[in-house]
Amino acid sequence: xxxxxxxxxxxxxxxxxxxxxxxxEDLVTLVTVTKIVAVAKIQEALEAGVxxxxxxxxxxxxxxxxxxxxxxxxxxxxxxxxxxxxVKLAVxxxxxxxxxxxxxxxxxxxKRALQQNxxxxxxxxxxxxxxxxxxxxxxxxxxxxxxxxxxxxxISVKGLMTMAPFVPDPEEVRPYFRKLRExxxxxxxxxxxxxxxxxxxxxxxFEVAIEEGANIVRVGTAIFEER
Ligand SMILES: *Cc1c(COP(=O)(O)O)cnc(C)c1O
Numbered sequence: 712x713x714x715x716x717x718x719x720x721x722x723x724x725x726x727x728x729x730x731x732x733x734x735x736e737d738l739v740t741l742v743t744v745t746k747i748v749a750v751a752k753i754q755e756a757l758e759a760g761v762x763x764x765x766x767x768x769x770x771x772x773x774x775x776x777x778x779x780x781x782x783x784x785x786x787x788x789x790x791x792x793x794x795x796x797x798v799k800l801a802v803x804x805x806x807x808x809x810x811x812x813x814x815x816x817x818x819x820x821x822k823r824a825l826q827q828n829x830x831x832x833x834x835x836x837x838x839x840x841x842x843x844x845x846x847x848x849x850x851x852x853x854x855x856x857x858x859x860x861x862x863x864x865x866i867s868v869k870g871l872m873t874m875a876p877f878v879p880d881p882e883e884v885r886p887y888f889r890k891l892r893e894x895x896x897x898x899x900x901x902x903x904x905x906x907x908x909x910x911x912x913x914x915x916x917f918e919v920a921i922e923e924g925a926n927i928v929r930v931g932t933a934i935f936e937e938r
Contacts, residue, residue, distance in 0.1 A: 714755040717934045718743070721917075725928065728921035739921060742788050742910075744931030746771060750778045752935060757782060765809075765929050767791025769800055776804050790872075790910075790929055792846045799823045802831050809834045809872040809910050809929075812847050814859050821865030830865060834872040834910055837894065839887040842876055853894050854901070861904040870908030871895050872927075881916035888912070888923035895924075 712720075721741065729735050742765040745753050753764065753775065765788040766772035776787055789805040793816060801808060802823045811817050811833045824831040835857050838847030848856055853871070861868045873891045875884035888911050899906040910927040912920025917928040 712937075714752065714934060715759040717936075718756065718759045718761060721930055721933050724918055725921060728918040732922045732924075734921070737926065739925065740927045742790070742927060742929045743934055744790065744913075744929050745775065745935075746791075747931060748935050750775055753779065756934065757785070762786060763788060765790045765931075769793075769797045769804070772804060773800065788929075795819050799826075802827055802829070807832045807834065807869070809927075810836045810846065811860070812836045814856055817860035817866060817868075818863060821863035824865035830867050832867050832869050834870045834908060835860070835868065836872045836874075837891055839873045839890050840876050840884075845874060847873065850890070850894065854897060854903070857898055858901070858903050868904030868906075870904075870906050870910065871898075872910035874913070875911070875916055875920075877915060881919045884916050885919050885923060888916075888920045888925065892924040 725739050729737055740763055742763045743756050743761045744765040746767050762784050763786045767790050779785060786806040787804055789801050789808045791810060793801055793810055798819045802820060820831050836847040837853055838845045838849060857868060871891055871894060875887045878884060891911055892909055895906050895909055908927050909925050911925045912928040914930055914932040917930055920928060
């Protein structure tokens with residue numbers, strides 16, 4: 712199966728998961744994660760109609776974004792850990808940063824965005840599972856940190872993101888996705904930011920994530936792996 716067929720399959724699995732969740736009217740943004748693939752392969756995905764691409768390292772993303780700069784229909788998503796010294800470039804290159812995890816990083820993004828006369832859309836990453844190997848805010852810090860960061864001019868806080876632990880049975884991570892959704896609702900009810908997006912679900916678990924309310928999924932392997 713080629714990239715086009717893989718994308719069609721992922722899209723139909725997204726539609727089926729929405730159906731199961733009684734959300735068939737909802738839209739889910741498929742972010743095609745291109746971190747492991749070169750521009751020629753990305754072109755195949757673009758030809759199949761995807762317009763949201765995700766990268767997790769600025770230094771890998773920058774040359775690809777440069778190579779595809781004539782494709783003004785692409786929305787580039789920064790999904791990996793962001794270092795303060797790369798923020799200026801991230802603000803230039805991406806339309807949504809999924810991985811903000813501190814007030815300090817939010818403040819730097821806001822500052823750089825203002826310098827570039829823009830408002831940067833961001834999500835806060837939450838370490839719902841509490842694994843020490845993972846980036847993201849601990850659950851207890853989400854509300855106070857997001858509340859503080861949402862006051863900065865130059866950023867617009869649009870929602871939350873998480874990465875679930877990798878386990879063979881995706882049913883096991885359902886509670887983490889449910890918890891992220893509860894946090895989003897809590898923030899929404901307290902009027903913090905514009906809490907629109909729940910970015911959760913990858914190749915292994917995107918269907919469960921959609922059943923639990925995801926409206927952005929980030930899928931790489933299922934699209935680019937040869938089968
Ligand atoms: C790599 C990556 C993905 C995609 O993972 P797959 O399992 O290949 O679908 C999603 N989100 C983040 C943050 C990633 O780094």
